[in-house]
Amino acid sequence: MNIQPVFLASDILFYLLLAMLAGFGCWASRQRNFRESWRQVVLNPLALVSLVVLLTYLAVGLLDSIHFQQKVTTASNGKTYYSAQVKSLLDVALGGLGDHSEKTYSAPFALHLYAKELARNDTGTMEQIYPRLHSINPSVKTAQDRRQDVFGRIAVSVIEGIVLTLILSLIFSLYLRRQSALTFSKQWRQLLMGRARKPWGLLLVTLGVIIFVILLIAHLSGQYHMFGTDKVGNDVLYQALKSIRTGLLIGSLTTLVMLPFALILGAMAGYFGGIVDDIIQYVYTTLSSIPGVLLIAAAILSIQIYIANHPEAFTTIAGRADARLIALCIILGVTSWTSLCRVLRGETLKLREVDFIQAARALGVGWFRIISRHVIPNVMHIVLIAIALDFSMLVLAEAVLTYVGVGVDPTTISWGNMIDSARLELAREPVVWWSLVAAFLFMFVFVLAANLFADALREAFDPRMAKR
């Protein structure tokens, strides 16, 4: 075998999370109330688009969570060993975009470096020139060539995108035909004309756009640096894509840490009242009055020292960065459960007096079953809404914390790190804007989709939103 799979701790947690998500999906699809609400979410055009975008991000994150080490043979003594560098499927899919780097900054689609360098010219004299980049299409010599090449590739992507979308629409109509009485061709025409009653046409358009973007990246990224390179010459697009996993992990793992606290403590405080309520309220009031950033900074610094003192436990660079990422998730989770807990306590307090809970008590049902079968299913909609809203907030929190210096490890590629390293260059003239713009663009699309989706969830699940 040439490769050996590597399971980072965060990978396992990520798989676990996906499994839980799938499990929840299965459970929810059996609940008739939930199914009706989900139907409402999916039929909401904006939510559907957001969902597709989120799923695309999730797919990228998943690809980036399958890690392995490659077998390397040293040239000198012929020994083979596994490289200390851990790669992911995404790295492979991007065709080594992360491997070949330039010396320093270069603008998007540039042919030359952004800084002058001393080099020997043809006549043999030393000269200050903008040297040509190494890892771009060698056949492109001039700006004229570049324009032709780029437009050619875009055209190819467009054509391929349209073809793929059409194929997709055919498959889709075949599937839909099984459910409706329309003939296949009629169904297909309706879909393409956007006249279907449900927003399937929009779904198709969204998928088409995503396919186009993927094709564009496939055709262009190997030939040019689409978003330029950073200070040490790494491709910015590659970094932005790798950041997706970090953002996803921060958003979802933190929720995973926070949820049991909020759910169990909130339900218990509300249901039992009295001394239990007093203690839980005391804990979360205290916790929420400590400035969060301070707590996070202290925790992260101590983790950092722990990692530095126990090198034997963290053998790879990736493993070390990973440990810090998980630590950040845990500490973020510990500091952010209080608000959801407070909401759940209030809701449970209200539910406790509702007749069906009283009836369950009169039937002799124990407190554990009452909480697990009556209280928690009836606050699930709040939990769902809170998770969706918190998720985007946490992704943004990562960027802020990393910028301050108490976020993820500097070697972890994240939007926060990209922004942090781009910060100084904003003062440069001419300005180096592409790192910042790339991080901003990817994060913006992600958070916007998550927020829109959360809004749709709230509309569908919140009983207070009037259903018409």
Place this chain on the structure above:
Amino acid sequence: MADKPLLQVQDLSVAINTSDGYRDLLDKLNFSIDPGETFALVGESGCGKTFTSLAITQLLPPVAKLRCYSKILLNGTDLLTLSDVAMSEVRGRRIAMIFQEPMTSLNPVMTVGQQILEVLYRHFSHDRGAAKRRAIELLDAVGIPAAKQRFNEYPHQLSGGMKQRVMIAISLAGEPELLIADEPTTAVDVTIQAQILRQLKDLQQDMGMAILLISHDLGVIAQAADRVGVMYAGQIIEHAPVAEFIQAPAHPYTQGLFAAIPDLAKRESLLQTIEGNVPPLLAGIQGCRFANRCQHAWNTCRSEVPQLYQVSSHHEAACFLYSDNTGKPDNPQPSTQTALHPVASPSDEILLKSLDVRVYFPVRKGILKRKVADIKAVDGVSLELKAGRTLALVGESGCGKSTLGKALLRLLPTSDGEVVFKGDSIETMSRKALRHLRHELQIIFQDPYASLDPRMVAKDIILEGLRHRRHAIDDLDAHARELVQHVGLTEAMLYSYPHEFSGGQRQRLSVARALAMQPDVIICDEPTSALDLSVQAQILNLLKSLQREMGLAYLFISHDISVVGYMADDIAVMYLGRIVEQGPVQAILDKPKHPYTQALLQAVPEIRLDKSITEAALVGEQPSPMAPPSGCHFHPRCPKAMDKCKQAYPRETGAAHKVRCYLHEE
């Protein structure tokens, strides 16, 4: 009667836009109201009464649209052609509204006075002093004592009845020609209801306005209305002067409603019910909307829509029975009264006994949460419930009846006293014994919407209590199937969620859940007060026949005297946490001894003709249980109060018919 009607509603139709196109919520309503007259719209929930009033005031929600041929004429001007600005001149000034819920229809952050002044300033050009004088005058007119002080108080400082009076004062401020009263007394107690109806009648005579009264309560209608329109599923199906409406209801639906009213006299037979439910307004029905629930229905009824046919000079009904349509069946099946089973096994075993039970809720204040007072919700109640019998607990809201019910089940801790179930005191029971007790002592709640977990299917709801009790019943599925059939549901419904059931079906499900445990005693906490009259009769029949079949004992908590008269064997009347009178149903309803019981019975609006609204039986309202009056709690409201009453609470006298009043102490 004046020659020109004040309000004329012609072909009023309101449609709502659904995913299947427009569906009529109101279907060609026609009625008129003369000046100074009270016209009542009566009907069960969901029949479109409230939509009618909203259409008249043009406050319909945006999803509902008026059909273009609808006309609403107020003194000859069509309100539907008025602009929004012109319409806002009509609202409050010429047409005013009183809503059902006095708690939510007043703005809690404005004083009572400000809310009246708002209307006065809007419609008249009073100066400050004059406006204030007028506002106080109005408060005075609606019977609010110390109107000057009340002017500066906030709604939360007033009791429910007072708030409803303020609401009336606000609506009268514009000196309207038409007052729309939408269930004005549904949220208040009977004694207050009598006061408010009296007040409305007096005000109507003084100010000469017309009233459109909307109600589901036939008693209120009989007392307050001049003419009646019966609504069913978005149509007016009968139209009659109130006397004929009571004496000779024409439409089978109206007849069914009257027959479904429970009563002391009907207690040995099942109540007549109207089978089925009101069809959903959006269903889109062919023919007569009542046909599939009607005993008389024949083919024509299912295919053609009946018009209003003359029954007598002022009385018309939308039923083919009164048309010259041929094809009537010769002998419509006579409705038969079904007699009940005889009592299964009469025994004198006392199942549930409470001895001087007290439930106090501490009121805590300050940082240290020190107890400053007690709310004495239940203050020393002794009861006995015998096997196979029904004991009714009667009283106004806030008198502690539901609290007592929950305390008997140990859903609430008692502060003092003892509850004995089959010889064991439940206060000292172990957890295990208590669990066992839960099987024999069950409860049915008032609100069929809140008492079932919306996230569980019917089968899980029914079997919930049995799941943890192993070996009790072998085949749970068969047990569940048997139970749903027993309470009149079908097996197919076992896998439905509560929101798919109607109110009556939900209450049947609650009964099934209680029965699943095979209890001896069921505490019924107002089981029918949230239901419509026709559905109420179905549930009462179910409860009554189950009792006869299985020998169940009921503790029946209710505020509705007619229901109690039908259901109960014994009655206990509660006032402010204590039982003031207790005895067999016949004795109490025929010869009440305690002045409170007398007043309570008198206040119940009866469906008789020699009515003329009874003089308000009681003044004032029930005091707060936090600071009950000294001596007999009832003395501040009692018409026969003596000096003695202010000093000490009277002892209990009498053997079978017990009463706590100095009038009966020898």
